[in-house]
Amino acid sequence: MSLQSALIGFLISKMLPTPLSPQEIILVQATATATGTMPLAAGFVGILPALGLIDEERDGTPPIHLSWMAGIGWSCAVAFFGVFLSPPIRKQVIIEEELAFPSGTATAQLISVLHKLPPPDTSVRRRNGYQQIEDQEAGDDEDTLHSQETRPAEETTPLRDPEIVPSAGWHELVWSFFASALLTLAAYFFPVIFAIPIFGNYLAREWLWSFTPSFSYVGQGIIMGFPTTLSMNLGMLVGWGMLSPIAKFSGWAPGPVGDMTKGSRGWILWVCLAIMCADSLVSLLPVVWEFVVDIVVRMRHGSLAQAEDKGNGETETVDRLVPGRWVLFGFCASVAIGIFLVWLVFGHEGIKPAATFAGYIIGGFLSILAVRALGETDINPVSGLGKISQLFFAWIQPGNIVANIIAGGVAEAGAQQAGDLMQDLKTGHLLGAAPRALFYGQLIGSVVSIFVTTTAYSLYMRAYPIPGPSFPAPTAYVWLSFARLLRDGQLPPNSSIFMIIFAAIFGLVAALKFYATKKQIWWAKWIPSGVAFAIGFLNTPSFSIARLIGGILEHVFRTRYARSKGDIRLIVIASGFVLGEGVTSVVSLILRTFGIGVASCWGCGQSGICGGCSA
Template sequence: MYEDVPEFTLRAVLLGLAIGCLICFTNLSLGLQSGWISMMSIQSALIGFLISRTLPIPLTPQEIIVVQTTAVATGTMPLAAGFVGILPALTLLDETRDGSSPIHMTWIAAVGWSCSVAFFGVFLSPPIRKQVIIEEELPFPSGTATAHLISVLHQLPPPESNIRQRHTYHHVQDEEENTLAEEIVEDMVDETPEEDEHEREMVEHEGWHDLIWSFAASGSLTLAAFFYPFLFAIPLFGNYLAKEWLWYFTPSLSYVGQGVIMGFPTTLSMNLGMFVGWAILSPLSKWSGWAPGAVGDMSNGARGWILWISLGIMCADSVVSLLPVAWEYFQDVMKPFQRGYTSIGENGEQLKNNETETPDRLVPNSWVAVGLLLSISIGTFLVWIVFGNEGIKPWATLLGFILGGMLSIIGVRALGETDLNPVSGLGKISQLFFAWIQPGNIVANIIAGGVAEAGAQQAGDLMQDLKTGHLCHASPRAQFFGQLIGSSVSILVTTTAYTLYNRAYVIPGPSFPAPTAYVWLSLARLLRDGQLPENSATFMIAFSVLFGSLSALKTYTAKREHWIAKWIPSGVAFAIGFLNTPSFSIARLIGGVMEYVYRTRYAKDKGDIRLVVIASGFVLGEGVVSIVSLILRTLGVGVASCFGCGHGLCGGCPAASGM
């Protein structure tokens, strides 16, 4: 019956591209500001549905899935191609220290680099889907939540799934966050048909109103802050703390919206890290003479000193949280070699026949084989063209693709089980590997690590969409086409946006500090020369051991669905509090508190979906208006007044240009 339903249509693809381009600009801006981006699959489905209701013939549920699949593929390119981390890191190279001059890519070079990594993960997805979605039936909470949302909005029966929910598990990835999914799944699974109908009517009738006012409020505040930068750099704790210790407040509604999406436990972990890093360790390193430079200096200041503790926490947390997934994967690989193993399932069915789709709706294996071969070979060639032999050898790039394929399996399994795609940890594993096979070459270390990370990140993000499609009976082939088109268009959109940002702003700089760029470069430098700032190694080891233990405890309690797991601090979220100045974390905590209060006191009456709509408007409003600000800055339009910017922290004001 589903074969006759419209799925891969021109209007679905165009709508997905339009939403994806907005998300792409938003993610690029937010990623360069804080190192955080979002798939926004739930938001894409919501916005697609709202727009669909204005059309003469509304989109079918399967078309909505193509919309959100295309939007996700388009919107996540800033992370997949390294525009928020790897490319800014290459501009920070120092010839004396690193043996290579800074690399500033032209538009055409950035397009070539993006093409080299844009499609590898797309072609990895179909064969991995067969294993993790069809055979193992991993839950993929965000993909399952999106499927339930689409079913509610279209008055369909709830999707059949064996959701192994992690109701108490919350985690943040420094580039990507999906932690709202589990609450949405839990709420929707328990709803009655009458509640489903109420939810659908609420979203349809009130959704546009909520989205428009939240979008307008966030956009207006962002535009006002362009002309009056003081609005986004309020010295809430006094001018002294703002100027000398970077304690100021950015009342960005986008950050508030991100906090809503992240959830209270995650934002609380982030702010605990912010307090420890910026209120304790930063003054300690400054007053002890370990970081004699200005507090905000990433080379010899307190911010650069606490970066290493953050790096240690992220590595320890990522590795420990990956161990159970890697162990389970190893056990699955070894099962066919164990005595007494059978491929017969519990109910007597053959596992290899679990596929529910007909061959004409699947992606043929021949397409996958040819696509992987072409994406790897062309990608290796393009990387060689862009960076040359001195940057990275072709054989090293080829190894990066192979390593990326292996790491993507681990990443996808982790995502399927916990809703966390640990690309940060996987990227660091790849850096360690390439420091061993090509020692001393920082450029090769960063690039090859980026190639490996891109495949793992893209395959994982697209797997969430395939889970949604599987539960809602959408064609995997239609989603595959949407992913290819979205990734192709996003190459030009992301590259153009990044080039414009580079022309209008200093990156990294006051407006766009690109914190993850320093993480990539710092680890590459450490692996090259082994030098750490004074006394940072001691704190790095201590915090790594602490959060490695907490990560193990969190994983153990989460598997047993114990309530305490939710409140054990997330190591990666804690580390993000170190990376970003307090202004980025405080506003997100406000959003987290809003989410907690709304969910615990008002959600029974109005549902969680309304808050998701409002948060989406906040995030998209700033992202879209940032395009306007970018155009104004490119045209030479400056700020209207620098009133209140005496602390020198206002982006765009002359007083901040020297930072």
């Protein structure tokens, strides 16, 4: 959400008598990010649908469907945990280690382009109103400044095309928004538009090979980039083009292909889970190792206490920082209130208060790992971290699927929020926004998101089956399947050998990717991402193909048509695509709520996969 929020905030501010400053734009996007994080952090796309999929005969407990009020309680329980984790971690990862946080840095660069500012300095430096860092660093800054003053003007002036900023405005945003909105509305009334059987009706009906020409998916592919979308589609080809037919024809998954219990979609889900866990584990090991070594070295040299006495190289004045007592009180209060609310919503039989407390503690440690991984790779491995938490709770409260899912969700919420909000703090650090102001924005966004997210989810649940054809919620099956595995230890026939093979392969791939990235080898970005590859298994082909189109457009534009590195025209268009479908989906929700359905199911009778008609 960071890039889109910053862009929309800037464009709207141009209509105000006094446009917002870069620091105010950062506050806008930080608040928006905190609001947009809630559906993921609170598990509205995974945890809650998973609880609704529980089978009483198989799992020993009835499915859980939260009411609106219960959803508010659950959201309040996890909404603030990660926000209070961010300020104390910020000093270590942003100030001392200067981790890259690529998305946060990209947002700072976008804001500097929009305001026609020099590109942000990505190193720790002195700024007006900031504390003295070190005498040596001050000398380095003076030398740098002197060297810049002696260079020709063309070497010190950032490469900016003056036409880029004006053109990257309402015109591109408006036409891309309405194009996406009109296509989405047309697909609501004629569902076959988003379920095109590109390889024939048989493959579309029996093997789920269809194409969804969603502009939103294309826009997401543009934002994700070509390497990531390529990894997703490689996973799609292996999962749906190879393993799915193997499982079906071998009799290991005899049910319909799309069935998550007896079909090949449920069978390849386990291979997907193995890839995610292996990739996350291998990616986290170096982070954990470096963290432990750093702590040991500091303790040996007694530098921890000294660093505290010196302010630990902090670049901000005290009045701009979040006071430590706020963090301590807020963290303790959010944990205490969260434990009570989880007990109130799910009851003692669902999860014991002591287990919920353990979930918060585990979530705190996992958040540190998530932030460090995100800072280095721009990937928040919450899926793998959630599985680590589930492993712990298979021992803490064994045999209880509900407790396993809920506790895993609590831990994942902290990691998700802390990671996403740290990107905002990185943006603020680069452009001089006060951490305290961003903290306020994150709290405000979190409060608003509790009501917005819960209300929207309740409305969608009334209008659509979730999981269902329109909203498959594939991660819900991951959560439930892993909880069942930890309780029963049963895997689908012959899936274990494929899980071991793919886990070993992508463990090695993740290690190679980490090494190549660390050495800054040019081909590192072309090594497949294990998480992105696994997502190709998780989603049906219709979700991945359109994103690949967006990734290809991004690659072609960046390599052939971009006027400079600061050319944001394609990002503007991608944002319009995503926003257009997002806004129109609310219109579709209202139409369905009032009983206004599709206009024609032409074409869906043959393919049988149109969500609008089958729902």
